[in-house]
Amino acid sequence: MSRSPGYDDMMIFCRNIAIIACLGLALSTSADAQEDPSKYPTRAIHIVVGFTPGGGNDLIARIVGQKLSESLGQAVVIDNKPGGGAIVATEYVAKSAPDGYTLLIGASGAMAINPAVYARLGYDPVKDFIPITELGSFPLILIVNATSPIKSVADLITFAKAHPKEANYSSSSAAFQLVTELFKQKTGAPMQEIPYKGANDSVMAVISGQVTATIADAGPVSGQVKGGQVRALAVTSPTRAADLPDVPTMKEAGTDVDAVLWSGIFAPRQTPPAIVKKLEAELTRIIREPDVAARLKPLGIQPVGNSSEEFARILAADIARWTEVARAGNIKIEQ
Structure with missing residues (x-):
């Protein structure tokens, strides 16, 4: 088949235009994925909860989420993904984009105790997450x-x-x-x-x-x-519960048992440090507000609001502690 003059040149031109268009799309997509942290957030933030609505962790998420939405000027959506002792939700967030738009309400059960008792987990609480702040202990x-x-x-x-x-x-x-x-x-x-x-x-x-x-x-x-x-x-706490002042602590009752559980906010590993610091500052401020503390008190939750670094140390210490308890009790769960 004969070709008209300039056919090959035209094909090369079209091919180059297609390559340029694809590169432009790729660069645009990359730019969207690598959003400027200083402008965060520009869209809705999702907080994932590993339990059904109405429980303690869900209520913490909704109380804090409402305040976070007001302070950041973007919607905060609570996503309930129950299942497997919060394993389903935790795995989901571990595999989510590290952009600050998918966060986890991580309880000590999922983050410090599950690793101690489950033979296999689809996530690593230390390698896959950045602790942002401990919201409350109970x-x-x-x-x-x-x-x-x-x-x-x-x-x-x-x-x-x-x-x-x-x-x-x-x-x-x-x-x-x-x-x-x-x-x-x-x-x-x-x-x-x-x-x-x-x-x-x-x-x-x-x-x-x-x-x-x-x-x-x-x-x-x-x-x-x-x-x-x-x-x-x-x-089980070191001090008596304010709501039940007549109930002794374990130590007052003569036993050396001290166990306080907690819930906090985690982000996927590789989330930009500037976003982590912004969330840390907002969440620590929110959790210390008097009206937030008043709403958490009936749930038996003591507001905390510590730094990312301090929360990371607590997580590491609890993983080590509960791993030893599980080992001593020969407790292992096979999935």
């Missing part, structure tokens, strides 16, 4: 049925040692299991774990008399304590 409460003859921590230890086949406890996650395992290791009390799907089910098992005891979140269970449905034996 104690747990050791409870028994209100009609139980067990009226103190010492009574529970005595009962468990005298009835090793009968003494048991309910647990709804690896976090509660390991805190109870720590109690067992410190006291020598032989108690068998009875797993339940959720925290409410775990507490109801105590109320209905299905189990001897449980360790539960202070916020959700304080109402049952005040209502006389359960008896609080001790709190």
